[in-house]
Amino acid sequence: AQSVAQPEDQVNVAEGNPLTVKCTYSVSGNPYLFWYVQYPNRGLQFLLKYITGDNLVKGSYGFEAEFNKSQTSFHLKKPSALVSDSALYFCAVREKYNQAGTALIFGKGTTLSVSS
Amino acid sequence: SAVISQKPSRDICQRGTSLTIQCQVDSQVTMMFWYRQQPGQSLTLIATANQGSEATYESGFVIDKFPISRPNLTFSTLTVSNLSPEDSSIYLCSVEMERGDTEAFFGQGTRLTVV
Known part of the structure; x- marks a missing residue:
């Protein structure tokens, strides 16, 4: 069965410092991997995805993520954190199929808190 | 991409009643x-x-408990029936385009509080 793990409930960083939010996955085949962000009282916003190709994926708001197949990880990173990045972050996976029709499996979420 | 309109955005409901959430997609x-x-x-x-x-x-x-309607390709409703405090949650609708490698799009969510 597919699963996603986000080992940290909360990540605290100071503004201007680099941040990393961790994610590991488990699927039987090749994965499609996604990161979403949720601000208070808002729906989920898409940040970035890995489908194939370059292991370093760049997304919205200066975020990037590195796909590591050997470690089955897809950690979210940003070189310099902003206070406005404070939010709840979800990693999600879909097993690779040739057609749409499967829902995403979400990690439990990691709260990012950036202090000024 | 897809733009999803979900309503209501929030509601406070009495125990034993039902809430129907609507999800409208622009494609x-x-x-x-x-x-x-x-x-x-x-x-x-x-x-x-x-x-x-x-x-x-x-x-x-x-x-x-969760009857769903899907009358056409742009609209769906979720009803949460016979509400209890344990149903207090955020409910979100989501759509995916035809290809499995695209991201999913989400509505803004409905925050339900049962009192």
Whole structure:
């Protein structure tokens, strides 16, 4: 069965410092991997995805993520954190199929808190 | 991409009543999904809704409690029936475009509080 793990409930960083939010996955085949962000009282916003190709994926708001197949990880990173990045972050996976029709499996979420 | 309008954005309901949540998409989509996000927790899939067929429910969710309609390719409703305080959650609808490698799009969510 597919699963996603986000080992940290909360990540605290100071503004201007680099941040990393961790994610590991488990699927039987090749994965499609996604990161979403949720601000208070808002729906989920898409940040970035890995489908194939370059292991370093760049997304919205200066975020990037590195796909590591050997470690089955897809950690979210940003070189310099902003206070406005404070939010709840979800990693999600879909097993690779040739057609749409499967829902995403979400990690439990990691709260990012950036202090000024 | 897809723009999803979900309403109501929030509601406070009495025990034993029902709430119907609407999800309108600005383009035709085959698959729509309904998720529940309980306080402080992740998203859990309730059901998958295809146009013209019965919704497919995940383990732990039943049609009597969470009836879903999908009358056309741009609209769906989720009803949460016989409400109890344990149903207090955020409910989100989601759509995916035809290809499996595209991201899912989400509505703004409906925050339900049962008193």
